[in-house]
Amino acid sequence: MSPDHYPSKLLEAAISEFAGLPGIGRKTALRLVLHLLKQNEADVERFSGAMLRLRKEVRHCVVCHNISDSEVCTICSDQKRDHGTICVVENIRDVMSIENTRQFPGVYHVLGGIISPMDGTGPGDLNIESLVEKVSEGGIEEVILALSTTMEGDTTNFYIYRKLNEYPITISTIARGVAVGDELEYADEITLGRSIVNRTLFEASFTNKKAY
Amino acid sequence: MSPDHYPSKLLEAAISEFAGLPGIGRKTALRLVLHLLKQNEADVERFSGAMLRLRKEVRHCVVCHNISDSEVCTICSDQKRDHGTICVVENIRDVMSIENTRQFPGVYHVLGGIISPMDGTGPGDLNIESLVEKVSEGGIEEVILALSTTMEGDTTNFYIYRKLNEYPITISTIARGVAVGDELEYADEITLGRSIVNRTLFEASFTNKKAY
Numbered sequence: 120m121s122p123d124h125y126p127s128k129l130l131e132a133a134i135s136e137f138a139g140l141p142g143i144g145r146k147t148a149l150r151l152v153l154h155l156l157k158q159n160e161a162d163v164e165r166f167s168g169a170m171l172r173l174r175k176e177v178r179h180c181v182v183c184h185n186i187s188d189s190e191v192c193t194i195c196s197d198q199k200r201d202h203g204t205i206c207v208v209e210n211i212r213d214v215m216s217i218e219n220t221r222q223f224p225g226v227y228h229v230l231g232g233i234i235s236p237m238d239g240t241g242p243g244d245l246n247i248e249s250l251v252e253k254v255s256e257g258g259i260e261e262v263i264l265a266l267s268t269t270m271e272g273d274t275t276n277f278y279i280y281r282k283l284n285e286y287p288i289t290i291s292t293i294a295r296g297v298a299v300g301d302e303l304e305y306a307d308e309i310t311l312g313r314s315i316v317n318r319t320l321f322e323a324s325f326t327n328k329k330a331y
Numbered sequence: 332m333s334p335d336h337y338p339s340k341l342l343e344a345a346i347s348e349f350a351g352l353p354g355i356g357r358k359t360a361l362r363l364v365l366h367l368l369k370q371n372e373a374d375v376e377r378f379s380g381a382m383l384r385l386r387k388e389v390r391h392c393v394v395c396h397n398i399s400d401s402e403v404c405t406i407c408s409d410q411k412r413d414h415g416t417i418c419v420v421e422n423i424r425d426v427m428s429i430e431n432t433r434q435f436p437g438v439y440h441v442l443g444g445i446i447s448p449m450d451g452t453g454p455g456d457l458n459i460e461s462l463v464e465k466v467s468e469g470g471i472e473e474v475i476l477a478l479s480t481t482m483e484g485d486t487t488n489f490y491i492y493r494k495l496n497e498y499p500i501t502i503s504t505i506a507r508g509v510a511v512g513d514e515l516e517y518a519d520e521i522t523l524g525r526s527i528v529n530r531t532l533f534e535a536s537f538t539n540k541k542a543y
Contacts, residue, residue, distance in 0.1 A: 127389055127400045136482045154505060155385070156386060174372055215337070
C-alpha cells in the first residue's frame, strides 16, 4: 500500500501517537483522532490532561506495588481484609480481575511482570525480594500464586516456591480446570486432565470451599 | 457485571476518557492506559500534546473545507492539479481515501456531513452553499459526486444536483458496481444490476477511461 496522504501535519502527528498504542492501526487511529477533533476544546483538554496527570502523579503502593493514589493502596490499608493471605499476581490488571470476582478477602503482591528469558525479564526485574522479605517478617499464613498457565508462569511459580519454601506458610496456586460454562468436549486434554487430578469434593463445589 | 474496582482515581479517570472514544470498551481502555503508564513521561507528554495541539491549531481550508495547517490546503494550493474538476465528498476521511488511490487529479469539496433527517442534519448544516458559489463563479467543468451509496447519500446527491443543474457543467457520480476482486455470485442484486446497466466499454476497463 502507498503511504497515506495527510492533509495536515498536526493530524498526522496525532494519528501517529494513537497508532503507537497496542492494537490500534492507522485506520482506527484516524477514526479516533477525527472523533476528538469534533469534541469541544475543553473535552480534548480533559482527555489529554487525564493521561498526563495519571503518568505524572500516580504512585505505587509501597506494600504490594499495586498502582495507587497514595503511599499505601486502598486494599493494603483496609483493616477488614485478611493480611495473612497474599495473592501473587503478574500485574495491576490481574488485581482488578480478581477484585471483580469478589471472592478474595486477602491482600495482593504485584510482581510487575513474569520471568521470561525470551523478553529478557529475569527474577531481579520483578518484585520478588520484597515478597520474600514480607513473608520472612512473619504473620503470613498463605501465599496464593495466581500467575498465567504458561511456561513463563510456571517458571515464575517455581522460582517463588523455592524462595518461600523454607518459611512455615501454605503455598497454593489457583485451580486449573474446565471453565465454568464450557462443554467438556471442547476443553483441551491438559486442562481436562488437570481438572480430574485436582478434582474437588462435590459438596465443596457449591460451598466454595477447598476439597482438602 | 459488577462495577470495576479501580485501585486509583487517576487511573479510573484516564480509562473513562479512553472508553469515551468510539469503539473502545473499558477493557481496551485499561490496556491502552496501562501501556501509556509504562512509557517515559516525555512520551506521554508528546501523546497528550499532539491531541491538544491538533484540536487547538488545526484549521479548515477556506476553499474546500478539508482540514489543513494553513488557510488554503496543500491540494487547493497545488497548481499542478485540475481546478476545473471538483470531487464532492462527505468528510476528510473520504479525501484521504481518494488521494490514496492516486487516480484523481482534481480538487475536492468537503460537505462536512450528509443530509440525514434521522440525525437532524439538513442541507443548511453542510457546506453546500459554498459549492454552489464556487460553481457560479465559473471555471468549473465537472462536479463528481462521491457520496456513500445509501439513502442519505442519494438524497444529498439529488439535492446538490438540483442546485447545480442550471450551470453549464458536467455532474457525475462515482461508478457503482461489483468490487474489484469480488465474485459475481456474492454481489447483491442491486449492485449487480447497476453494474450491468452502467457497463463500460471493455477497452475502457483497462485504459481507465469513461465509456461515454
